[in-house]
Amino acid sequence: MSGGLAYQMADGTTGGQLYAMFWASETGFTLSNSNLDNQAQLETIVAKGDFFRCVQCHGWDRLGRQGGYSNRAPTSARPRVADVDLAKMSETLSPQALFDGIKRGANYRSVIENLDAYNPDNNFVLGDKMPNYSEILTDAQIWNIVKFLKEDALDTTALYDIVLLGSEYPRSRGFLNMGIDGSPVAGERLYEEKCSACHGPDGTTLRLDDGLYTVGGYIRSKPYEAQHIIKFGHLGSIMGPVLKDSSLSDIQDLFATMRDANKFPDTKPDIGPDPEPIDGAMAFLRHCSGCHSGGGEGPSNPRYGDVTGASASLINTMIQTEPNMRHLKPDDPAQAVSLAEVDAIAAFLAGN
Numbered sequence: 001m002s003g004g005l006a007y008q009m010a011d012g013t014t015g016g017q018l019y020a021m022f023w024a025s026e027t028g029f030t031l032s033n034s035n036l037d038n039q040a041q042l043e044t045i046v047a048k049g050d051f052f053r054c055v056q057c058h059g060w061d062r063l064g065r066q067g068g069y070s071n072r073a074p075t076s077a078r079p080r081v082a083d084v085d086l087a088k089m090s091e092t093l094s095p096q097a098l099f100d101g102i103k104r105g106a107n108y109r110s111v112i113e114n115l116d117a118y119n120p121d122n123n124f125v126l127g128d129k130m131p132n133y134s135e136i137l138t139d140a141q142i143w144n145i146v147k148f149l150k151e152d153a154l155d156t157t158a159l160y161d162i163v164l165l166g167s168e169y170p171r172s173r174g175f176l177n178m179g180i181d182g183s184p185v186a187g188e189r190l191y192e193e194k195c196s197a198c199h200g201p202d203g204t205t206l207r208l209d210d211g212l213y214t215v216g217g218y219i220r221s222k223p224y225e226a227q228h229i230i231k232f233g234h235l236g237s238i239m240g241p242v243l244k245d246s247s248l249s250d251i252q253d254l255f256a257t258m259r260d261a262n263k264f265p266d267t268k269p270d271i272g273p274d275p276e277p278i279d280g281a282m283a284f285l286r287h288c289s290g291c292h293s294g295g296g297e298g299p300s301n302p303r304y305g306d307v308t309g310a311s312a313s314l315i316n317t318m319i320q321t322e323p324n325m326r327h328l329k330p331d332d333p334a335q336a337v338s339l340a341e342v343d344a345i346a347a348f349l350a351g352n
């Protein structure tokens with residue numbers, strides 16, 4: 001792949017994360033490394049996030065209205081899904097042409113436009129337009145996105161077949177032939193190696209997306225989103241870009257193994273819908289009070305400070321990055337602290 005130096009230096013994994021939600025902490029986005037003028041602008045963007053996230057308009061699969069988001073109708077808080085095929089454009093346009101199209105497309109809206117009155121029935125023209133990203137993102141950030149689009153994004157037509165029902169957006173869709181020609185045996189091996197420490201051997205340990213899904217259930221019903229999250233990470237959680245170096249055929253294998261709903265069930269029958277609630281204060285005393293106080297519990301003179309108010313994502317990040325907390329990692333064979341316990345501890349530290 002040719003392209004200028006800026007393109008060659010760009011990082012497609014960060015690009016995939018910028019594509020999903022450019023202001024996520026994983027992307028390194030801050031006010032000072034953006035093209036925004038002030039904090040108020042950033043806050044307005046985040047509050048109206050779906051008018052600014054590439055995924056909302058182009059879909060996780062970049063197929064817009066022909067993809068997994070074909071059924072995603074606009075609301076007062078999110079615009080229409082775009083009627084362009086960004087996957088095709090990523091293939092055919094040069095890096096420079098993609099860069100130019102993202103930086104300032106032909107038909108864009110400024111970030112300072114007020115979108116409060118957006119209404120999908122009678123006031124949608126402005127909100128449906130692509131934002132003027134030259135006002136938000138730096139050139140380096142845009143090059144990362146270009147790299148993602150041209151090199152790192154997965155070709156979802158090689159992962160499953162999509163069937164669109166009816167003719168007008170929004171319309172229903174279904175997914176068939178999961179994994180296409182992938183090898184379920186190789187996929188199971190990959191799952192054991194890369195996923196089961198957190199999700200359990202059958203994908204049911206963590207309750208995903210507000211408790212609605214297991215890994216198997218999620219991949220079978222939302223393969224268009226799963227393929228991106230598996231490769232680029234679940235932003236805001238401890239699940240990083242687990243398969244960032246994997247090939248398309250590895251992900252075909254993984255998806256092929258998910259056809260088996262006996263091995264990777266939709267629910268966990270032996271636990272049922274409501275597992276025993278975890279006592280956050282008890283979990284804090286067991287796992288944290290050796291080093292911290294918090295929520296009015298723990299030592300009066302803690303070695304490493306008081307952590308009242310710490311969020312689950314901060315705690316998970318600290319567990320991943322702070323050497324003194326590494327023993328708490330959930331993928332540690334000793335399973336020192338589970339993700340559910342971290343959630344309960346965060347709720348306790350928030351005073352809930």
Ligand code: HEC
Pocket residue numbers: 019050051052053054055056057058079082083084086089097098101102105106107108127128129130131133145
């Ligand atoms: C609010 C909806 C919306 C958002 C958000 C959005 N787009 Fe678009 N995009 C569109 C629409 C509609 C078109 C087609 C019409 C046009 O060219 O403006 C388009 C066109 C494009 C094009 C072709 C532009 C050209 O003129 O050649 C590219 C490339 C693109 N989008 C990439 C992105 C990327 C990358 C992001 C996120 C950084 C993004 N878009 C965010 C709606 C959106």
Ligand code: HEC
Pocket residue numbers: 191194195196197198199206207208209210215218219226229230234237238239240242243331339
């Ligand atoms: C370090 C732990 C960890 C690893 C390793 C991991 N995950 Fe996750 N995964 C999580 C967490 C935490 C969530 C978010 C749970 C939540 O809050 O909904 C998640 C979410 C997901 C989701 C749902 C995404 C959504 O939008 O809700 C899927 C699907 C998923 N993981 C699949 C996988 C697969 C497949 C692998 C292996 C390739 C994997 N995960 C590896 C921890 C992990």
Ligand code: HEC
Pocket residue numbers: 284287288289290291292304305307310314315318322324325328337345
């Ligand atoms: C063996 C000691 C140890 C244990 C046990 C421990 N931590 Fe920590 N923690 C640390 C150290 C060291 C730091 C970094 C402190 C610093 O840089 O000032 C830290 C930092 C933190 C921070 C970041 C504080 C900040 O202001 O940025 C949070 C939040 C946190 N820990 C929460 C927890 C929670 C919750 C638990 C229990 C699940 C826990 N820690 C268990 C040693 C520990």
